[in-house]
Amino acid sequence: MICLSNVIGAFGEGLYFWVFPIYVRSLQADYVQLGVVFSALYGAAALAPFPGGFLADRFDRKKLLILSWTPWIFAPLIYSFAGTWVQLIPGAICWGASMLGVPAVTAYVITSVNDKKKLASVLTFVWSSYSFSYIFAPATGGYLATFLGMQWVLRISAILAAFSTMTFFFLHSQCPKKVETAISEYSSSSTEEKRLWRKMLVWSAFFTIVTFLVSLARPYVQTLLDEEYHLGEFYVGLFGSINFAGVTFVGVVMGRLADRWRKSGAISLCLFLYVVSVVPLLLIRETTGLLLIAFLLGGSSVIFSLVSSFVGTIAPQAKQGLWVSIPQTLSMLAATAAPYLGGYLYTISPAYAFTASVIGIPFLALFALAKLRD
Numbered sequence: 001m002i003c004l005s006n007v008i009g010a011f012g013e014g015l016y017f018w019v020f021p022i023y024v025r026s027l028q029a030d031y032v033q034l035g036v037v038f039s040a041l042y043g044a045a046a047l048a049p050f051p052g053g054f055l056a057d058r059f060d061r062k063k064l065l066i067l068s069w070t071p072w073i074f075a076p077l078i079y080s081f082a083g084t085w086v087q088l089i090p091g092a093i094c095w096g097a098s099m100l101g102v103p104a105v106t107a108y109v110i111t112s113v114n115d116k117k118k119l120a121s122v123l124t125f126v127w128s129s130y131s132f133s134y135i136f137a138p139a140t141g142g143y144l145a146t147f148l149g150m151q152w153v154l155r156i157s158a159i160l161a162a163f164s165t166m167t168f169f170f171l172h173s174q175c176p177k178k179v180e181t182a183i184s185e186y187s188s189s190s191t192e193e194k195r196l197w198r199k200m201l202v203w204s205a206f207f208t209i210v211t212f213l214v215s216l217a218r219p220y221v222q223t224l225l226d227e228e229y230h231l232g233e234f235y236v237g238l239f240g241s242i243n244f245a246g247v248t249f250v251g252v253v254m255g256r257l258a259d260r261w262r263k264s265g266a267i268s269l270c271l272f273l274y275v276v277s278v279v280p281l282l283l284i285r286e287t288t289g290l291l292l293i294a295f296l297l298g299g300s301s302v303i304f305s306l307v308s309s310f311v312g313t314i315a316p317q318a319k320q321g322l323w324v325s326i327p328q329t330l331s332m333l334a335a336t337a338a339p340y341l342g343g344y345l346y347t348i349s350p351a352y353a354f355t356a357s358v359i360g361i362p363f364l365a366l367f368a369l370a371k372l373r374d
Contacts, residue, residue: 002105003129005167009072010130012160014137015144015153016076018240019233021222023150029085031223035343038219039336040089044096046332053103053325057318061104061174068101069165073158080154099332103325106308108174110320124255124305131251131298134244142237176318196314199373204327206372207307210364211331214274214300215338217357220346221281221297228350229285239294246298254302263310264372267303271365274300278358282351304331 016023024034048068055064071094078091106123113122144153225231225239250273258266277296284290307327315323345353 001167001171002109003126005069005164006126006130007133008167009069009133009161009164011133011137012157012164013072013076014134014240014244015141015157015160016079016150018134018138018243019142019145019150019222019236020079021219022226022233022236023079024085024088025223025227026150027082027085027088031220031347032340032343033085034223035219035339035341037085037088037092038339041092041096042215042332042335042339044093045099046096046329046336048097048099049103049325049328049332050322052100053107053321053323053328055100056104056107056321056325057176059175061108061176061321062168062171063173064104065101065108065168065171066165068098068104069161069168070098071095072098073161073165076154076157076161080151080158099328102328103321106324107176107321108171110313110315110324111174111176111317118259121252121255121259123308124251124258124302127305128248128251128255131244131247135241135248138237138240138244139234140237142233142235145233176321193316200311200314200323200326203307203310203372204330206364206368207303207327208330208334210271210303210361212334212338213357213360213364215335215357216342216345217278217354219339220342220350220353223346224281224350224354225290229290231287235287239290242291242294243298246295247301248298250295250299251302251305254299254306258306263306264368267306267372268365268369270300270303270306271361271368273297275358275361275365278354282354 021034021038024037029037052064052068075091075095075098078094079088082088082091105126109123109126141153144156222236222240225236226233231239250270254266254270257269273296277293277300280289281293281297284293308324311324311327342353342357345356
C-alpha cells in the first residue's frame with residue numbers, strides 16, 4: 001500500500017516538481033528569490049521530521065500518515081493560483097509540512113521487515129517506487145503544460161495527491177510498543193545504546209554536510225538547462241524522467257550492494273556518481289550526453305535511503321521514528337540554507353554554484369569509505 005501510494009502521489013508531484021524552478025522564474029523571481037522559495041520549502045520540511053518521529057513512536061502510524069500527507073494535496077493547488085513568486089510560499093510550507101510523515105513511513109517499513117539484513121534493499125525499493133513514477137511524470141507534465149498550461153497540470157497533481165493519501169486508509173494500523181516495555185527491553189544495554197547514538201550522530205552530521213553541498217546546485221539544474229542550454233520544457237522534463245530512472249534503478253542496485261557489502265561503501269559510490277555527473281553537466285550541451293548525465297545524477301541521490309536504512313537498523317525499537325528523524329531534520333536544515341547561497345553564486349556565474357557543490361564531495365567519499373563503519 002505504501003508503494004502504491006508512492007507511485008500515485010509521485011506521478012502527480014512529478015508532473016510539475018521537476019520543472020518547478022522554471023515555473024517560479026516565470027512568476028518574476030530572480031535567482032535569489034528562486035532560492036528563497038526553495039529555502040521556505042525545505043525550511044518547513046526541516047521542522048517536520050523531528051516531531052514526526054516523536055509521534056511515530058507513540059501513535060498509530062497509519063493515522064499519522066493520513067494526517068501528514070493531507071497538506072501535500074494543497075501545495076500544488078496553492079501554486080496553481082499564485083500570481084507572483086511570493087504567493088508560492090504558503091504552498092511550499094504545505095509541502096514541507098507533509099514531511100511530518102516521512103519518519104512514520106520509515107518506521108512502519110523497518111518494523112514490518114523481519115530480516116534486518118535486507119533492510120537497505122527493502123527501504124531503497126520502497127523509495128524507488130516513489131522515484132519510479134518520476135521516470136514518466138516530468139516528460140508527461142512538460143507535454144501537458146504545452147497545451148493545458150501549468151496551472152491545470154498543478155490541479156491534476158493535487159487530485160493525484162488526494163488519491164495517494166486515500167490509499168493509506170487501506171493500510172493496517174501499526175501502533176508502536178509501549179514505552180515501558182521498550183525501557184525494560186533496553187535497560188540492560190544502555191552503554192551499547194549510547195555507542196550507537198554517537199554513531200548515528202556521526203552519520204547524521206556526514207549526511208548533513210553532503211546535503212548542504214548538493215543543495216547548492218540541485219535546485220538550479222532545471223534553470224541551467226532552460227536558460228543557459230535553451231532546452232524546451234519537453235526536453236527539460238525528459239532530463240528529469242531519465243534522472244529519476246537513475247534514482248529508481250541505481251537505488252535498487254545500491255540497496256542490495258549495501259546489504260551484501262557495506263552501506264558506507266555504497267554511499268561513497270553514490271558520491272562518486274555525483275562528481276562524474278555534475279562536472280560533465282557544465283561542459284556538455286549535446287542532448288544524448290545530457291541524458292546519460294541525468295541518469296548518473298539521479299543515481300547519486302540514493303544516499304537518503306541508505307542512511308535511513310542504517311540508522312533504522314541500529315535504532316532501539318521504541319525510538320525508531322525519533323532516530324530516523326534526526327538525519328532527516330538536519331539534512332533539511334542544510335537544504336534550507338544552501339539554495340539561498342546557491343542563488344547568489346548562480347547569479348555571479350552558473351559555474352560557481354555547481355563548482356562549489358562538487359568541490360568537497362571527493363573528500364567526503366573517501367571519508368565514508370575509510371572512516372564510516374556499519
